Amino acid sequence: MNKGQKRDWVKIILDNFIWLILTVLFTYFAVNVPNFTSKTNLLNILLHASVLGVLTIGQAIVLMTGNFDLSAEGMVSLSTILAMWLMIEPGSVVGTAQGSGLMLNPYLVIFIILILGTLSGYIIGVLITRLNMNGFIVTLAAQLVLRGVAMIVSNGQIMTGSPKAFNWLGGAKIYGIPVSVIVTLLLFVGVNYMLNQSKFGRELRAVGANPDAAQASGFNPKRTITLAYTIGGFLAAFAGWMLLGRLETAVSSLGSGMTLETVAASVIGGVSLKGGIGSVGGAFAGVLLLSLIDNALNLMSVDSFWVESVRGFIILLALLIEAQKFRYKPKVVHEKEPAVASDCK
Amino acid sequence: MKKNLTILSVIAIAAMLLAACASNTAAPAAEEAAPVAEEAAPAEEAAAAVVIGYGAPELSGAQGQIMQGLVDHSEAKGWEVVTTNADFDAEAQANQMDDFISMGVNAIVTVPVDSQAICSSVAKAKEAGIAFYTIDRAPIGCAVDMTVQSDxxxxxxxxxxxxxxxxxxxxxxxxxxxxxxxxxxxxxxxxxxxxxxxxxxxxxxxxxxxxxxxxxxxxxxxxxxxxxxxxxxxxxxxxxxxxxxxxxxxxxxxxxxxxxxxxxxxxxxxxxxxxxxxxxxxxxxxxxxxxxxQPIPDFGIIADWIEKKLAGEEPVEGEVIQEGALWSPATIVMTDTGYQLNLATTSVTPDNADSAALWGNN
Amino acid sequence: MKKNTSKLLDVIFENLIWLLVAAGLIIFSSLSSSFRSPNNLASLLYRSAALGLLVLGQSFTMITGNFDLSSESGLGLTAMVAALALASADNGGLGWEVSPFVAIVLMIGVGLLIGLINGLLITRLKMNNLIVTIAMQMILRGLVYIISPGSTASFFPKAFDWLGGGTLFKIPLERGFFSFPVATLFVILIFVVSHIITRYTQFGRNMYAVGSNLTAAKDAGIDTDKIVRIVYLIDGLCMALAGLLAAGRLDSATPRTGAGLTFPVQAAAVIGGISMAGGRGNMIGALGGLMLWSILDNGLSIMKVSPFWIETSRGLILLFAVWLDAVKVKKVHQRSLIDILLQSTIGLKDKTIVKN
Missing domain, CATH: 3.40.50.2300 (Response regulator)
Structure with a gap:
């Protein structure tokens, strides 16, 4: 086997390493954990993966442009709280949720929160591209503001009792399979196809790899990045809709910690933090991996304290592999301005 | 350049003022679950006004009710209550305790976020001569004046x-x-x-x-x-x-x-x-x-014992009976974390689920 | 004449943070008598001492163009390690009851180890520092849970608590005492010392060089990897000191100690003028950022503003700070462009750098 062939072979394995890990873990759990492969449990795994999955699609898209989105979890919190607030009555018992009493039509409310998410993503995108503000900090600040507003609106209360029409996405089933699972799978397939086949997908990757070269080629990096954040905002609100439907409960702490998970899932799935590389399909594998582990740990009698460490180790492992990948591929050319860097990478 | 700078400074200072003003107008709106006392004059100026500092660990569900119960019982005695919310953060709660001590309140009542970490605040309050009470959870490792909790x-x-x-x-x-x-x-x-x-x-x-x-x-x-x-x-x-x-x-x-x-x-x-x-x-x-x-709103009866303490009386061990009260019979015991007032809980089943005495039904 | 005024304005502009700190102090003092009480003012840095040390460590790494999101967990781990070693078995410890000196040495050792690992992962294995430090944050926090008894470990010897919770001196007032906390002085001193190190030593200059332009620094012969590793070691030391301050103040360590501090750390550093791009900002400015953060927290809380509003306002202030940073970047960029234009005979220098 000459060097070229060996490289190809290794490359294929590394590219799809995540699926390999997934298969190995799945088999291990199937053998050692009782009831792991029952239909209900497999559906549970996919159910866990659905909300995280939707958020990860958004994060992956933003990552591919070479930026970060820390604000998505804030939008999950705000969209769920706002939706509840618009739909339920003020509670009569002190210390329970005070809805607005507006009792808006659930469909209208869905529309409202999706618009809210889109708008928020758009504003963030504009702040980052037009005003040249650092993406990391802008989305961090946005998260504080979004969650803060959620806390104000809910006054720290737990709000329960969302109407059935609203819960459909998160709670209903078609032929025994949860709607959220179907929708998430469709989204992944659809977005993956779009990114691989469409001009937008090429634009996304080009901008992530080298914004100036992309500009020279006729793309508009500012518009692309703004669009990426807008999509991210929309998906975050969508995920909120899904989550609320499943829990039928909203509290401002919903979504905490999901940012880390979405970034981790994307990275495990091969999305590069430098931008320009990766696919949504890989991110999906990352999401499945994290959900698999969570589910297995719930079924085994393991201290939930170990989950954190296990997750951390897996991420490090995935990163190591990502770093190794670059030895076998030509490096993507990244530009950095000499005197000043306006983005953190 | 000069223009930008001036504008920036003006904006910054305006933002500060807005935030401070917002606190006065927003506070009543934001804290609908608990009445907010006005900026309390230091206790030494108005000799008769008793001010209680209340530290909540969070405000949802039962905790909001607990706070309301204490506020109701205190206001019935003509006292003022200043309330804070630590939102599950032990350090934030320690900061809030420090604030109460600076304000010179007569007594501090809190539901500790962390039963051990609260002890450093208890020690400081003691040094400042302020009585310290806990609700719903006893401290671990230090003694307070009294704890009221459900069993x-x-x-x-x-x-x-x-x-x-x-x-x-x-x-x-x-x-x-x-x-x-x-x-x-x-x-x-x-x-x-x-x-x-x-x-x-x-x-x-x-x-x-x-x-x-x-x-x-x-x-x-x-x-x-x-x-x-x-x-x-x-x-x-x-x-x-x-x-x-x-x-x-x-x-x-x-x-x-x-x-x-x-x-x-x-x-x-x-x-x-x-x-x-x-x-x-x-x-x-x-x-x-x-x-x-849990007899949630009734945790507020600790106000009675605060009143006694401020008048110089100490609690007595034994049973506390109040006919018809769901929390009765309660017991007072002296432990190494101070006096504990343990209120009885009621087992609710389909038979008595409609009782108006239960906090969840009000 | 015009040049002098604009230079003066530059100075003010660069130190805008202190203007804001002063404004904050004046405004809150005039609005609240509790705020302006001597004990409260002295406690501003005491309350945020642990946060301050993390901000310090973060400033070091940010100046070199890196950052560290694991510091909150490092704080938690070092605090828990010390707590377990110090506390009696009844109070949640292991029962070893070592002397405070030993405990502190242990903490510093753990902190340096964490810093070493972070530095190696980033320089030797060339891993992206955002994800590495996020992973470390999760791993370290997991470790805290694993080693802890699941609940708090508390009640340490007074000597251990001295730095975080001790009083330097007391002055009797008409009612009560004015106590000046040790932590306040410690935070000020350590920031000043760090400022001196970063501004006036060769090492400090190297740090800034690495942050502004990695390739140029390398070309100039600086061992950039070594500088980055040292900086992460310092960061690890800061984590241990932060753990000492936190554990000393509450006289206990819980599995959640330090959790949630990551974002305030970033925010305070950025507000204090440390640029995320690297190469800009100074330690005194970072101290200013810390002070402003603490003033807002304390002032708004004393004014009984709901903590929910405080959260939101923090986000807005952060947005303002990063906008300011972007404006500065533009200014510097324009300046450097002009300089280059003036120097070059050909025109704009080639900006593209190709790595292989």
Whole structure:
């Protein structure tokens, strides 16, 4: 086997390493954990993966442009709280949720929160591209503001009792399979196809790899990045809709910690933090991996304290592999301005 | 350049002013659950005005009610109450305690976020000569003037009793599988609720208890229920908090197709501690079966003991009886963490779920 | 004449943070008598001392163009390690009851180890520091849970608590005492010392060089990897000191100690003028950022503003700070462009750098 062939072979394995890990873990759990492969449990795994999955699609898209989105979890919190607030009555018992009493039509409310998410993503995108503000900090600040507003609106209360029409996405089933699972799978397939086949997908990757070269080629990096954040905002609100439907409960702490998970899932799935590389399909594998582990740990009698460490180790492992990948591929050319860097990478 | 700078400074200073003004107008709007005392004059200026500093660990569900109960009892005595919310952060609570001490309040009442970490604040309050009281949780490792709490151990036991009764009826003997959704095990509240439950269950070795930690997080309640009830046949579920858990657990059961009403085949017996409005409604509707209701608003009676202390009186050990009160009989015991006033909990079942005396029904 | 005024304005502009700190102090003092009480003012840095040390460590790494999101967990781990070693078995410890000196040495050792690992992962294995430090944050926090008894470990010897919770001196007032906390002085001193190190030593200059332009620094012969590793070691040391301050103040360590501090750390550093791009900002400015953060927290809380509003306002202030940073970047960029234009005979220098 000459060097070229060996490289190809290794490359294929590394590219799809995540699926390999997934298969190995799945088999291990199937053998050692009782009831792991029952239909209900497999559906549970996919159910866990659905909300995280939707958020990860958004994060992956933003990552591919070479930026970060820390604000998505804030939008999950705000969209769920706002939706509840618009739909339920003020509670009569002190210390329970005070809805607005507006009792808006659930469909209208869905529309409202999706618009809210889109708008928020758009504003963030504009702040980052037009005003040249650092993406990391802008989305961090946005998260504080979004969650803060959620806390104000809910006054720290737990709000329960969302109407059935609203819960459909998160709670209903078609032929025994949860709607959220179907929708998430469709989204992944659809977005993956779009990114691989469409001009937008090429634009996304080009901008992530080298914004100036992309500009020279006729793309508009500012518009692309703004669009990426807008999509991210929309998906975050969508995920909120899904989550609320499943829990039928909203509290401002919903979504905490999901940012880390979405970034981790994307990275495990091969999305590069430098931008320009990766696919949504890989991110999906990352999401499945994290959900698999969570589910297995719930079924085994393991201290939930170990989950954190296990997750951390897996991420490090995935990163190591990502770093190794670059030895076998030509490096993507990244530009950095000499005197000043306006983005953190 | 000069223009930009001036504009920036003006904006910055304006923002500060706005924030400060917003506090005065927003505070009443934002804190609808608790009346906000006006900027209290230092206690030494108005000799008669008693000011109590209250530190809440969070404000949802039962905690909001606890705060309201204390405020009601205090205001009935003509006192002012300043309230804060630490939102689960022990350091934030320590900061708030420091603020109360700077303000020179007459007494501090708090529900500790962390029962051990609160001790450094207790020591400082003592140095400043301010009386210190805790509600709902006793401190660990230091002594306060008094603690009022429900008997969390009793609450866990009450739920266990109800579950064993159900299992015995279902199978003819005490056997089956129970899912225990635990709260944050770092707090003694969850430790006691779990302790009372599991100690009772220890007498029935044929009952299998699966315990999952949830740290009071709604999403974790959901996924634990989905995973465990989805892979095993669970006869009963015991929630450390039915404020957080009732709706979420029922939604999860519905997802699994395992939500059946009381009396139907396959009904999963639901029990929990708190006695929240959601739980009361669920019991009435037939989905849930038992709640160990805490006498939440009555924690405020600690104001009576604060009054005595300010007048120089010390509490006396023994029973406290008040006819007709749900929290009665309560007991006062002296422990190494100070006096403890333990209020009785009420086991709510479908028979007495309509009682107006329960906080979840008001 | 015009040049002098614009130079003066530059100075003010660069130190805008202190203008804001002063404004904050004046405004809150005039609005609240509790705020302006001597004990409260002295406590501003005391309350945020642990946060301050993390900000310090973060400033070091940010100046070199890196950052560290694991510091909150490092704080938690070092605090828990010390707590376990110090506390009696009844109070949640291991029962070893070592002397405070030993405990502190242990903490510093753990902190340096964490810093070493972070530095190696980033320089040797060339892993992206955002994800590495996020992973470390999760791993370290997991470790805290694993080693802890699940609940708090508390009640340490007074000597251990001295730095975080001790009083330097007390002055009797007409009612009560004015106590000046040790932590306040410690924070000020350590920031000043760090400022001196970064501004006036060769090492400090190297740090800034690495942050502004990695390739140019390398070309100039600086061992950039070594500088980065040292900086992460310093960061690890800061984590241990922060743990000492936190544990000393509450006289206990819980599994959640330090959790949630990551974002305030970033925010305070950025507000204090440390640029995320690297190469700009100074330690005194970072101290200013810390002070402003603490003033807002304390002032708004004393004014009984709901903590929910405080959260939101923090986000807005952060947005303002990063906008300011972007404006500065533009200014510097314009300046450097002009300089280059003036120097070059050909025109704009080629900006593209190709790595292989």
């Amino acid at each position: 969390n151990y009793l609450a866990g036991k009450q739920s266990a009793e109800a579950i064993v009764a159900f299992l015995t009826e279902k199978y003819g003997e005490a056997k089956g599988t129970v899912l225990e959704l635990q709260g944050d095990l770092g707090q003694n509240v969850a430790q006691l609720r779990g302790g009372g439950f599991n100690d009772y269950m220890a007498d029935y070795p044929n009952v299998e208890v699966i315990s999952k930690p949830t740290e009071w997080d709604a999403a974790k309640f959901s996924s634990a229920t989905l995973d465990v009830a989805g892979s095993t046949d669970v006869d009963a579920i015991y929630m450390h908090s039915d404020s957080v858990g009732t709706t979420v657990v029922l939604a999860a059961l519905e997802q699994l197709g395992k939500k059946f009403a009381r009396g139907e085949e396959g009904h999963v017996f639901l029990a929990g501690v708190d006695g929240s409005p959601d739980a009361m409604q669920a019991i009435r509707d037939g989905w849930s079966d038992q709640a160990s209701s």
